[in-house]
Amino acid sequence: MTPPSLYGALDVGNHRVLALIAEVNERAELLIRGVGVAPSAGMRNGQVVQLKPVVAAIRTAVEEAELMAKTPIESVWAATAGTFVSGRLTRATVPLGPREREVTARDLEQLHQAVQRQPLPPAHMVLNVMTHAYGLDDQEGLLDPLEMVGRQLSMDAYVLACQESPVRTLEKAINQAGLKVEEFLFTPVAAALATLTADERRLGSLVIDIGFGNTSYAAFAGDRLVAAGCFPIGGNKVNDDLVHRFHTTAAGAEKAKRQAGTMLLGEIDAEETVQLPTIDGRGHHIASRLDMNKIIRLRMLETFELVAADLLRQSSEDSTATGVVLVGGGSHLEGIAALAEEVFVKRCRLGEMEGVADTTQLLANSELPSRSSAAAVGLLAYASRARLPAMPTVHVRAGRASMLSRMVRKLLAKKGVDR
Ligand SMILES: Nc1ncnc2c1ncn2[C@@H]1O[C@H](COP(=O)(O)OP(=O)(O)OP(=O)(O)O)[C@@H](O)[C@H]1O
Ligand SMILES: [Mg+2]
16 A cells, blocks of 8 residues: 555656655655656547557556655556646535524535536536635635634635546556556646745746647636646647658657757847758758747747637636746747747746745756656645645655666667657
8 A cells, every 4th residue: 555655646748657756754845756757658638549558658657666766656646638628717605504503514515515516518527626715605715614604605616627538548547557546636737836936826827838749727816726728739739840841750850949949039040050850861951940940939929829818718817917937848948938928928937846845856857858847746745735734845865866867768768769
């Protein structure tokens, strides 16, 4: 059995599967003990499209993490994201009776059940309920109405609902890899837990997770989740654009993007060139670096504009008051924060794990782009907070980073993945 002080987090991404194992010590600090990464296969835009390779990748990542942590785990908190998840603000109400009386734990339970029972399209289910505040008769904004007196209890929440089948299938893959799922959490919400400071959550912030197959976002204001969504666009689409424009390979596009990609077009010399392999991989094209980056910029611009429009549709609150935080592998593109500042007209920063203190030298030093791990680290914060009264701080055992790099390198070489 997984000991009660151990937590497993699993982010089955479209590009890589990341498994983390952490332990809460006697000082209520969360220490990451194991990290496992495997190249993803069988996933598309957050959905399992082929079960077996997904199960195998999960197994590889989890076994790697278990080996490093020197302990097996039985269950995980898992992230999920796709266009099959959508959210909205909801209000649920429970009458307490004709006369005023005290709110009991049973009433609160009924209220939470009422939120779960809200009308949904066929084959949909509630994924996460992010409670905002309770109301008692005309009193609004209560944090804990237990034992307060009134006639009608209500609750405002942001409810994330999803199509049942993609999430159940992902759960099945995780089960087949030998693990139970404690809970699913929408990826950008998890990423926000790892990156936003308490002030940013209170004053308003937008977290955008730019992945391989998806870009998802979560907006917080007044300590509440006020908007969230996902678009099937990520680094993969950028590579596709380059493949079509320059008749190159996906691996060649990825390499050129990482080596010569930048959103700071003004800093590129018009004479600069990049080398891209021909589609058959036998020769090379020479392309203008400026042309390549104009193409990348267009796709990233479109992505941010989609997020901005959806955010505006969902939330009238200024949920970007303190700014925008970028995470995910795609946030490693040079100058991406400047582009986000242009679109959102807000300060933008790259999301180091600030919501969880003193984080992950291990992850930052690994070959995994450091901000790719935001959702998984957020899952650990969420999981341990579910069991602990206070938010734990995260530490990573020193001196293990090189071991991780070696393992990841070996693993990826074995799988023949060009990263
Ligand atoms: N230096 C870089 N410049 C630009 N893009 C990068 C860089 N490093 C990584 N990426 C991109 O990050 C993406 C992978 O991101 P991430 O590791 O967050 O994937 P994932 O979580 O598996 O994907 P998803 O969130 O879609 O499930 C790839 O598309 C890759 O091109
Ligand atoms: Mg991701």
